Amino acid sequence: MKPLITVFIIVMSIQLGYGQSEKERYIVWLDSMTNDQYIGIEMELDQVVISDSAHLAHLNNPMMQMNMRCTDQLMHCLPGVNMIRRGNFANEPMLRGLTSDRYVMSVDGMRIYGACTDKMDPASSYVEPINLKSLDVSFGSEGNMVGCGTGGGVNFGLKKPVFNTSNPFGATINTSYSSVSNGFDQSLDLNYSLNKWAIRLSGVHRKSENYTDGNGEIVRYSQFEKTNYTTSLNYRPNSSSMLAFDFVADDARNVGYPALPMDVAFAKAKMFGLSYLTDRLWILKEPEVKLYHNFINHEMDDTQRDSVAMHMDMPGNTRTTGGFVSGILHHGQKSSLKMKADFHKVFWHAEMTMYPNESDQLPMYMLTWPDIHRAIGGVEFGHQYSIAPNHQLSSTARVELGYSYISSDFGERQLSVFGKTGMDVRRGLLLSTSIKHIWGVSEMTNVTTSVAYGERFPTASEQFGFYLFNQQDGYDYLGDPDLAKEKNLHLEIGQATRGQNFQLETAAFAYFFSNYIMGVYDSTLSSMTIGARGVKWYRNTGNTLMLGGELLLRNKLLPGMSSELNAKYVYGKDADGEPLPQMPPLKLSYSLHQQVKGWSIQPEVVWSSAQRRTSEKFNEQSTDSFFLANLGISKTIELKSGVVRAGLSVNNITNESYREHFDIGSILRPGRSIDVLLSWRFN
């Protein structure tokens, strides 16, 4: 909820001035959550808001509109974010070079954990852009009001039903086609409201065949099909409170992962959330109380492959249950204090059955996630304080208590091989705190300096994983139940300058990790997976350094014409002074954006430098530089009964044959693609 609160409160306070009472202001905010329509994207360096809000600018960016088709493409465009590909589906977001092990992912504040031991299903793969209200990305140890991580957080805010008594029914239909994979997407979004009730239903179906890379080669096993259904129900018993229920079901089938030795038969997620918002509850102003539950079933499949060394079944599942209370404790002229108390418990199970080629040999069974339980409770405070008219301090502090253990006897026996136990409950305390100073140097310029410190628990795989094969470096990985928490001291300096015709934002960061968790080769162990290079233990490796930054420059060139330059870079050095694996090299993108009479045209070029700093331990190969050219065109027609929007984009016009450095395997990314999008909103 943070992006919404911050954005809307700012917007509203500007619009409404100080004349209103807090309660009225809150009602306006609550109204706004359920009033605005249409999709837009507001993007800044440290925050991204995808919104229905008509107030926000940059609504007509055609590339963004095209990218709204799927979460992967959408996130791909964000500053500081890269998407790791294992195939054409369920890319793993990487925040400033850090993978999903290190940051916290949540949907509408609800914690959710992927159910695949090979990270085939980051939580982002269960969310569709059509259901997004906002997307909040925080980096490093910044407090994000969701959980403790050393790499930041991603929260997908879910769209709420619209209350509109004068026009109770609304609908949006989208359909799109992508030539590179012969992919068809359809989505439908329905909204109906009564006096106190509003309901929103949405459905998405996406189906894609194998895509073609820049060499004209068909990338086999890159197909996918998925459906997503969402139901949101809101009830407003009075103007200042709301009861909201959300249900999201996501069902992906026959998903190919060309970079991995296996595909996915199905990946199914169900999420349930129930929240209550009101203007005051005990000492809390504008609280949200939420309970949620979600579960994911995931099953890998290799039966479609031509040749496999050995057929395997690898099902996995996770269940997460939790809740939180958040609100404002104090809201004054100079300072405000908000808090959140949250709790969740999660259960992971994954197993592997291998079927020998000789029929007289028995199948082999292992528990790769041996019924892992973890419970986490946290309290977080966020404080904002105006020291002087041009100086603002914002600070966060979070304490998290957690414990984890395994409940499977079989898993315990597996661990006994290494003289370890998982049934002993391991408890831990995490601390995450940040302090940020914003200095208004001039009317146009802000300079932000921040110091943050964050800690995280090891992931399920890092703590209890059992012979998890990592395709990327070719090693089997073993978890260590006794891993210590990882720590990150995060320093950051940034500036934002907004002029009449330009906007320049820059950020530079340094991460000083200690106890950095990474796989360390153990020469005494022999690999389990056929063809693996050996076995690595997850270990606390010591001090790791990461440096990097982002730049965003927008210029208004002519009326209706603007340009945007984006740059991002990350440098990483591991505890031995060698390069960290999967570091994104320097990447620049430059786009022009022209708007004339409902037409919107956007040519774009993207350049990525080569990455020669490779991790030897990780068997990394260097990656060549590449250059891409894209073009997006869209036309919006306002009708009496709604809006029709048509979009056309050509991606990778030059049919460049390329891969990003952090992609898994040597699979190339898609070649030239012509995408068409048609959207029709009725109201």
Next chain:
Amino acid sequence: MNTLKILSLVLLALLFSCDSEEPEPEFESDLVEITSVTENGLTVTILATQSLYVGYNSITAKVEDDNGNLVGGDISVLPLMDMTTMVHSCPLEVSGSALSEGEYQFNTVFVMPSGEMGSWSLDFTINDAEVSVPVEVSSPELSRLVSFTSAMDESTKYFVAYIDPKDPQVGQNDLEIAVYKKQTMMEWPAVDNLEFELEPWMVSMDHGSPNNLAPVHTDDGHYKGTVNFTMTGDWQLRLTMMEDGQVCGTPYFDLYFQ
């Protein structure tokens, strides 16, 4: 943990799902009756955990008189294989020579199955009365006895018997084997001066398992170690047997478990 407890109570008292712990079914390894013979006024009943097989068998003999009373006194046993042209025995472990409440426990390593070649009997002498109990010895599905001629000395024939783990499980297992050699037809002494290397091997995937402890001699030709299995399936327990640092054989046992 207090904060967490309060927090969880306040937030989610109802949402705790039950993690019910299912009790493990208790396994009773009762002895079953294998055979029974009445001779010279005595009834000898042979009891074992399973039917007798080629390998290391723990046997209990129960002795009763005609009235069904348990018999006390002295007892001795000799396993014999009658192959018509010749007779031989096999390794035998006894503790004492007295019946305790009518029962007598001993271990024997049958070195071949009953069949057309010949038949086994357990010949008891109980308080000077003789009772010969014919027994059926079968070859187990998975070999539990390996015999071979020493690579160092062709005149020495070793018999390596598998004892534990009887019910192998994923994880750490106690390993026990016993080694004997054939000195004469009737003398099968235990061998206590051997060294072993151990490598459990997953044949269908060609990998081993870590942190095993090769069996070392404890007493009476028994060697104990630790064997680890990282998954279910068909494992091979590969041993390298050495005498005075020189390899005298590489016996192995197949283990199938699910």
